[in-house]
Amino acid sequence: MGRAIILMYHIVDTPRSEAEARYAITPERFSEHMGLIHNQNMPVIALGALPDWLAKHHDQTALVITLDDGTEDAYSQAFRILTEHGFPASFFVLPGLMGGENGWMQAEGFPARKMLSWEQAREMAAGGMDMGCHSMSHAKMATLSGADLLRETVEARDILEQQLGESVKHFAYPYGNFSDAVCDAVRNAGFAQGLSVRAGFNERDVNPFILRRVEVYGRDENWQLTQKLTYANATATRTYPMRYYLNRLTGGRLG
Numbered sequence: 001m002g003r004a005i006i007l008m009y010h011i012v013d014t015p016r017s018e019a020e021a022r023y024a025i026t027p028e029r030f031s032e033h034m035g036l037i038h039n040q041n042m043p044v045i046a047l048g049a050l051p052d053w054l055a056k057h058h059d060q061t062a063l064v065i066t067l068d069d070g071t072e073d074a075y076s077q078a079f080r081i082l083t084e085h086g087f088p089a090s091f092f093v094l095p096g097l098m099g100g101e102n103g104w105m106q107a108e109g110f111p112a113r114k115m116l117s118w119e120q121a122r123e124m125a126a127g128g129m130d131m132g133c134h135s136m137s138h139a140k141m142a143t144l145s146g147a148d149l150l151r152e153t154v155e156a157r158d159i160l161e162q163q164l165g166e167s168v169k170h171f172a173y174p175y176g177n178f179s180d181a182v183c184d185a186v187r188n189a190g191f192a193q194g195l196s197v198r199a200g201f202n203e204r205d206v207n208p209f210i211l212r213r214v215e216v217y218g219r220d221e222n223w224q225l226t227q228k229l230t231y232a233n234a235t236a237t238r239t240y241p242m243r244y245y246l247n248r249l250t251g252g253r254l255g
């Protein structure tokens with residue numbers, strides 16, 4: 001059966017603080033990563049093509065590229081670099097914060113960043129990028145119910161679709177935070193897929209509303225990305241491959 005790895009990036013810009021270095025990859029390194037992916041000969045597919053890919057047999061593991069939050073560098077850096085490589089990607093944006101700032105990150109002590117404008121988002125969509133929903137305003141979804149949950153799903157999707165002039169099919173849970181009720185709300189809002197931050201391969205039996213994603217950190221070097229493209233692991237370490245094979249040899253008893 002087909003399988004796929006979904007990568008998750010955030011900011012593509014020089015980190016503005018030590019804490020931000022986990023989420024911010026320099027454009028130079030992001031470009032290097034895309035070059036590495038190109039050289040691996042892994043097919044890079046759009047998120048919308050994932051169900052079909054998983055349903056059929058393929059010899060290769062496909063790759064899906066996603067970027068969360070929709071800070072302005074998504075337009076000025078990521079969009080440009082992805083286009084140079086001819087790779088499709090999904091950008092998860094926040095309709096309640098377009099043209100504004102990353103208030104939810106500043107509240108946690110991160111540097112200020114401008115968010116995408118609608119005009120930039122429209123240009124990215126016209127340029128072949130998939131624009132997905134990341135809730136209205138980066139909500140902790142599992143803490144919501146009733147009207148709040150509807151606002152962060154149905155209303156967020158309506159605004160995105162009106163502004164972009166196309167249907168919006170994918171939802172990424174902010175903080176990777178979700179529950180059964182959240183998955184139901186996302187499905188009922190008309191989304192086709194929901195993305196978590198649980199690492200691992202996606203195979204045919206994956207719940208389309210709990211798709212797995214592998215986070216790529218701002219400081220991940222090429223060997224670390226290569227390892228993630230091989231094992232779909234959340235954190236790449238020098239000893240990971242050895243532990244992986246030992247674990248298989250012992251039937252998983254090493255955990």
Ligand SMILES: [Zn+2]
Binds near residue numbers: 068069134138174175
């Ligand atoms: Zn986010």
